[in-house]
Each structure stands twice: as C-alpha cells, then as structure tokens.
Amino acid sequence: MSAQQKYRIEKDTIGEIEVPADRYWAYFRSLQNFDIGGSTERMPEPLIKAFGVLKKAAATVNINYGLDPKIGKTIIEAADEVIEGKLLDHFPLVVWQTGSGTQTNMNVNEVIANRAIEMLGGQLGSKNPVHPNDHVNMSQSSNDTFPTAMHISASVEINNKLIPALTNLRNALAEKSEAFANIIKIDVLIDSSVKFEALAAHDVIVEVSGALNTVAVSLMKIANDIRFLGSGPRCGLGELSLPENEPGSSIMPGKVNPTQCEAVTMVAAQVMGNNTTISIAGSNGHFELNVFKPVLIKNLLHSVRILADASESFRKNCVVGIKANEKRINEIMNQSLMLVTALNPHIGYDKAAAVAKNAHKNDLTLKESALQLGVLNEEQFNEWVKPEKMLGKVVN
Known part of the structure; x- marks a missing residue:
C-alpha cells in the first residue's frame, strides 16, 4: 500500500492534515496536541454511545426543520452504529482535552458524517453529501x-x-440475614429549568457522585465486616467461612485470602477518590461555563462501572457462598463478659461487676466466676443468663 493510500488529506479552518485513510474521524490535531495518558485515558465508551443517541435524536428532529430527509435518515443509521458500539475504534481522543469537550463532539460529528458518506457511496473526507458541522451538528x-x-x-x-447489581447484592445479603437470623452472637451491638446553570455548573453530576460515594462508604464497611468476621481459621474471629476461590499466597501453602472483600474495598477507595475529583471539577464552574466536563463524566462513569462490577462479583463469588461457623460463634459468645449485663437485675451492679472482673482476672467463664464468688447457684445462672432473652427473643 502506498503512502497516498494509507492517508488522506483533510482540511479544517487551520489548514491541511494527513489522516489514516481507513478512519472515519478527521480531527487528528487533538491527538497531537493532547497526547496525555495513552489509550487507557480515552473517552468512556458509554459517553460515546450516548453521543450516538443524541445525534440520532437531533437528526430526527432536524428533518422537520430543513435537514434533507435522505441525509437525515443516513445520519440516523450511522448514529445507530455508534449506539451499538460498532464504531468505537474511531474514537481515539483522550479525556484530557478542552474542558467543554469540543474535540469529542467534533470527533462524533466526523465519524457519523464519514460513515454516512460511505453509506451513500461517497468518498471519505469529502464532506459531501454529508457535512459534519452543517448536517450532523445542525443547531x-x-x-x-x-x-x-x-x-x-x-x-x-x-x-x-x-x-441491578446493587439490588442483587442487597437481595443476597438479605438472604444471608434471613438464613442466619436464629444465630445469636456477640456484636458491638432531570430537566434543568435554568439553562445557564447547566452550562456553568454540574451540580447534578456532583450530587450523583455524592450518592455513589455514600454507596462506596457502605460497601467498604460491609466488605470489611465480612473480611474480619471471616478471619482465621484459628487465629482470627472465624465466625464466618468465606468461599475459597483461589490460593492466597505464593509462599504459605493452604492460605486463602478474602480476595473479594479486598477488591470491593479498593473499588470503594477509588470511588471516594473519583468523588474528590468530581467535587473539585464541579466547584470550578466560572461565570457561564464549566470547563471540566470531560473529567467530570469520566470519573462518574468510572465510579458507576466499577461499583456495578464489584457488587456483582462480590455477590456471586463471596456473599452467596458465606457460611456461619456456629460452633465458633457459640464459643465466643459463652466466653464473652458482656453477658454479665443479664445479672444486673438479679444480683445488682456491684456484684455483677465483681463477677466480671474475677472472670477476667482468673480466665474463668462468667458462670465459673459467679459460682466461685457464691453470688448465685448454677440453676439461677442458667435461668438468668440467656442471650436470646437479651435480644428480645421468645424463649420456650
């Protein structure tokens, strides 16, 4: 293939530029001027597909306001391919560009225009019969x-x-809650009405990010609680048995790590970081325009994606397979000095405190301590110290 076949000449208001012949885009200057981060920093796929929805809707309306119906329908067909993800390779621009996202809007216009030209039998880059600005970007x-x-x-x-991912995770946790309900354990116990606001500020994006941040905070606690309760099997709490999905160490045979919990907590940390970026970007809407748009949506979509993926992975690979170690739970509960609270109404605070301190000092159970001090008999202890009563459960 000759050099001429590999490239075509595109013209813009600045001058001529060479563009790969098989690419639908033409705004190559942005790739040169914003060479930041490489391909991993490209505009998120959901945003590109959303642009397809927007351009399709605009063409549908513009047909009724002067846009040639044949051109309009072809733009709609090309936009459908963007929506379906068929043209994602033709969107190489990174997030780090002009703050209003102009380069990406032009990228979309050019891709849809050139694909429409190709559908109509024209030559790529000719801007005939479909023009990226006059037709795809009309009005x-x-x-x-x-x-x-x-x-x-x-x-x-x-x-x-x-x-859907959070709903499934919530349901899985609810099922475990119901399954473990009878186990008693020790615990510590929109359309914008102000158009200028939509340009100068993106408070809705910031607010949504704040909601995602709250979800991340909750997932961080849930994952950590499950991780700690599953620590063991012999040197930790060991109240829960987590699924053993993969080897946990390259040097310790038989070791299994709470990998799903660890992944969720890392995702939560990233979402919190994304929220900080969004907060700073959202606060920088100056006068009539916020020029942090690309980084706002990049971080929001990133948070949505990794929260959804992590929630589904956590549910499927951890939560549904959790088992309660009832033997260990009962051991911990019976050794707990907290149960002494049940003796207060019967022997008084001072004697109950003496029982607890004696048990702690001499490594005794509460029952052993109470009997040693002679403040009650075994029958009384068994009658008064019933954890299920402390939870308000009916005891037969």
Missing part, C-alpha cells in the same frame, strides 16, 4: 451536546448496570 453546540451526553450516559449506566 447544536458542544456546550449543550456534551452535557446532554454526560447525563444520558450516566443515567443509562446507573439504571442498566449499577442499580
């Missing part, structure tokens, strides 16, 4: 398209991925 601006795509992508990902 639009990056300042309205990018925020709209932000909200579309966030809504789709939250509703299609995160909420």
Whole structure:
C-alpha cells in the first residue's frame, strides 16, 4: 500500500492534515496536541454511545426543520452504529482535552458524517453529501451536546448496570440475614429549568457522585465486616467461612485470602477518590461555563462501572457462598463478659461487676466466676443468663 493510500488529506479552518485513510474521524490535531495518558485515558465508551443517541435524536428532529430527509435518515443509521458500539475504534481522543469537550463532539460529528458518506457511496473526507458541522451538528453546540451526553450516559449506566447489581447484592445479603437470623452472637451491638446553570455548573453530576460515594462508604464497611468476621481459621474471629476461590499466597501453602472483600474495598477507595475529583471539577464552574466536563463524566462513569462490577462479583463469588461457623460463634459468645449485663437485675451492679472482673482476672467463664464468688447457684445462672432473652427473643 502506498503512502497516498494509507492517508488522506483533510482540511479544517487551520489548514491541511494527513489522516489514516481507513478512519472515519478527521480531527487528528487533538491527538497531537493532547497526547496525555495513552489509550487507557480515552473517552468512556458509554459517553460515546450516548453521543450516538443524541445525534440520532437531533437528526430526527432536524428533518422537520430543513435537514434533507435522505441525509437525515443516513445520519440516523450511522448514529445507530455508534449506539451499538460498532464504531468505537474511531474514537481515539483522550479525556484530557478542552474542558467543554469540543474535540469529542467534533470527533462524533466526523465519524457519523464519514460513515454516512460511505453509506451513500461517497468518498471519505469529502464532506459531501454529508457535512459534519452543517448536517450532523445542525443547531447544536458542544456546550449543550456534551452535557446532554454526560447525563444520558450516566443515567443509562446507573439504571442498566449499577442499580441491578446493587439490588442483587442487597437481595443476597438479605438472604444471608434471613438464613442466619436464629444465630445469636456477640456484636458491638432531570430537566434543568435554568439553562445557564447547566452550562456553568454540574451540580447534578456532583450530587450523583455524592450518592455513589455514600454507596462506596457502605460497601467498604460491609466488605470489611465480612473480611474480619471471616478471619482465621484459628487465629482470627472465624465466625464466618468465606468461599475459597483461589490460593492466597505464593509462599504459605493452604492460605486463602478474602480476595473479594479486598477488591470491593479498593473499588470503594477509588470511588471516594473519583468523588474528590468530581467535587473539585464541579466547584470550578466560572461565570457561564464549566470547563471540566470531560473529567467530570469520566470519573462518574468510572465510579458507576466499577461499583456495578464489584457488587456483582462480590455477590456471586463471596456473599452467596458465606457460611456461619456456629460452633465458633457459640464459643465466643459463652466466653464473652458482656453477658454479665443479664445479672444486673438479679444480683445488682456491684456484684455483677465483681463477677466480671474475677472472670477476667482468673480466665474463668462468667458462670465459673459467679459460682466461685457464691453470688448465685448454677440453676439461677442458667435461668438468668440467656442471650436470646437479651435480644428480645421468645424463649420456650
């Protein structure tokens, strides 16, 4: 293949530029000017697909307002391919670009225009019969398209991925709660009405991120509680038995780590970090425009994705396989000095305190200590110290 075949010449308002011949995009200057982070920092796929939804909707409306129906319908067909993810390889731009997302909006316009040109039998880069600005971007601006795509992508990902994953995890935890209900253990015990606000600030994005941050905080606690309760089998709490999914050490044979819990806690930490970035970016809407849009949506979509994936993995590979170690739970409960509270109404605070201190000092059970001090007999202890009573359970 000759050099001429490998590249085509594109023109913009600055001048001519060479573009790979098989690519639908033409805004190659952005790749040169913002070479930051490489391919891992590209605009999130959900945002690109959301742009497809937006451009399809715009073309549908524009057909009624002067857009040639043949061109409009072809734009819709090309936009459908963007929505389906067929053209993702043609969106190489990274998040680190102009703060209004103009380059990505133009990237979308160019890809859809060139794909539409190809569908109509034209030559890539000719801007004929479909023009990226005049037709695909008709009656639009990056300042309205990018925020709209932000909200579309966030809504789709939250509703299609995160909420189902959190619902399934919640149900799995509820099932375990019901299954373990009779085990007694020791415990410590929107449309914006103000259009300028939508340009100058992204409080909705910040608010949604705050909600995700709250979810991350909750998952961090849940995962850590399960990890600690599953510590052992001999030198930890060992109240729960976690699924053994893979070897946990390259040097300690037989060691199994709470890997799913660890993954969830790392994800939670990342979401909290993303929320900090979003908070800072959201606070920098100056006058009529916030120019932190790409990093806002990049971090929000990242939080949604990893929370959804981690929740599903945690449910499938950990929660549903958790078993209660009732023997260990009973051992810990019967050794606990907290049960002395049940003796207060019967022998008084001072004697109960003496029983607890004697048990602790001499490594005795509460029963052994109480009998040694002669403050009650065995029958009385068995009648008064019943953990299930302390939980309000009916005892036969």
